[in-house]
Amino acid sequence: QLQLQESGPGLVKPSETLSLTCTVSGGSISRNSYFWDWIRQPPGKGLEWIGSIYYSGNTFYNPSLKSRLTVSVDPSRNQFSLKVRSVTAADTAVYYCARRQGNSWGFDYWGQGTLVTVAS
Amino acid sequence: QSVLTQPPSLSGAPSQRVSISCSGSSSNIGNNVVNWYQQVPGKAPKLLISYDDMLSPGVSDRFSGSKSGTSASLAISGLQSEDEADYYCAAWDDSLNGLVFGGGTKLTVL
Numbered sequence: 012q013l014q015l016q017e018s019g020p021g022l023v024k025p026s027e028t029l030s031l032t033c034t035v036s037g038g039s040i041s042r043n044s045y046f047w048d049w050i051r052q053p054p055g056k057g058l059e060w061i062g063s064i065y066y067s068g069n070t071f072y073n074p075s076l077k078s079r080l081t082v083s084v085d086p087s088r089n090q091f092s093l094k095v096r097s098v099t100a101a102d103t104a105v106y107y108c109a110r111r112q113g114n115s116w117g118f119d120y121w122g123q124g125t126l127v128t129v130a131s
Numbered sequence: 132q133s134v135l136t137q138p139p140s141l142s143g144a145p146s147q148r149v150s151i152s153c154s155g156s157s158s159n160i161g162n163n164v165v166n167w168y169q170q171v172p173g174k175a176p177k178l179l180i181s182y183d184d185m186l187s188p189g190v191s192d193r194f195s196g197s198k199s200g201t202s203a204s205l206a207i208s209g210l211q212s213e214d215e216a217d218y219y220c221a222a223w224d225d226s227l228n229g230l231v232f233g234g235g236t237k238l239t240v241l
Contacts (some may be wrong), residue, residue, distance in 0.1 A: 057133065058176065058219055060169075060230040073229045075190050096145055107175055117166040117181035124175050 013038040015108050017123035023129050029095040033108030033122060036038075040089045041066040046111040047091045048118060050083065051104040059104075063111060064091055098129045134159060135220055135233035142239040149199040151236045153220035154201065159208040159231060163223040167194075168237075170217045179218075180205060207238075215240045 019031035033047070040047060049061040062082045072080050081094040095102060095114040104125050109118040136154040143149040153165065165183050168176040178187045178194035185204065193214075195206045203222075207214055220233040 047185075057235045058221075058232040060232065071229075074227060075229075108220065109175075115164055115166060115181040115185075116221070117178050117187075118176070119178050119181075119187065120231075121175035121177075 013110065013120045015110065015120055017106060017108050017125040019125065019127070021128060023098055023127060024131050026097055026130055029093070029098050029102060029106075029127055029129070031093045031106055031125065031127070033091050033093075035089045035091075035110075037118045038126060039086075040084065040091065041086045044113045046071075046113055047084065048109050049093045050107045050109055050112045050118070052107070052124075053101075055105045061093065061095075061106075073113055100129050103127065103129045133234040134224055134227065134231040135222065137189075137218075137220060137233040137236045140236065140237045140239065141142045143210045144241045145210055147210065148206060149210060149238065150171055150188040150207075151205045151218050151220075151238070153203045153205070153233050155222060156201050157201075159201075159222040159224040160198065160203055162225055164220045165196065165198055165203040165220055167196055167205045168219045168221065170219065171216075172217075176219065210240055212240050214238060217218075 014036045023029045046063045048063040064082045064084045079096045084091040105124040107124045108122045110120040167180040170176040182198040183198040193208045218236045224231045
């Protein structure tokens, strides 16, 4: 059974960089036709797609966040990561990592989510 | 303001059938597949429907998806208390060049 687990600091100061890692177990991150994505959800609000990466390193970013984002992958560790630069309170959210089916853009496996709060 | 429009809330009695709408445009629903998610409070979303109307493995056949033009719908028949959750539609948007979600619909089982 595929499992995803987010890890990283739960508190980040304004203007600093938010860094999260997703560790995939029970399957290979290098499997063809699947992408690895980040989605976030501000408290009490809806879902927002952040960005996506293929094991080869190809990335897709939400245009509204693109200038502050870096998504990377480490196939040797079966991990992928997210960095969001220059964070503000608006970046406070539960951050999910997920596996995406390539053609349908459906997220079929999700991590449990991790709350990141931006505050001084 | 979400690109995909869903009703904020909906309610139904046990055993009833409800339908959640998702309205978009030619740049998203009209030209790309729609997926539906169920999110129970405090939990990660769960993929219910992909490719507009394909039921995900293990999901009850009380759930069904459909699409016509620039709108999509998720129907739930034989409503049960366990169906009480938030539901989200999602689709790729060609104009925005990104994946967009609907604002979500909170379903209450009376």
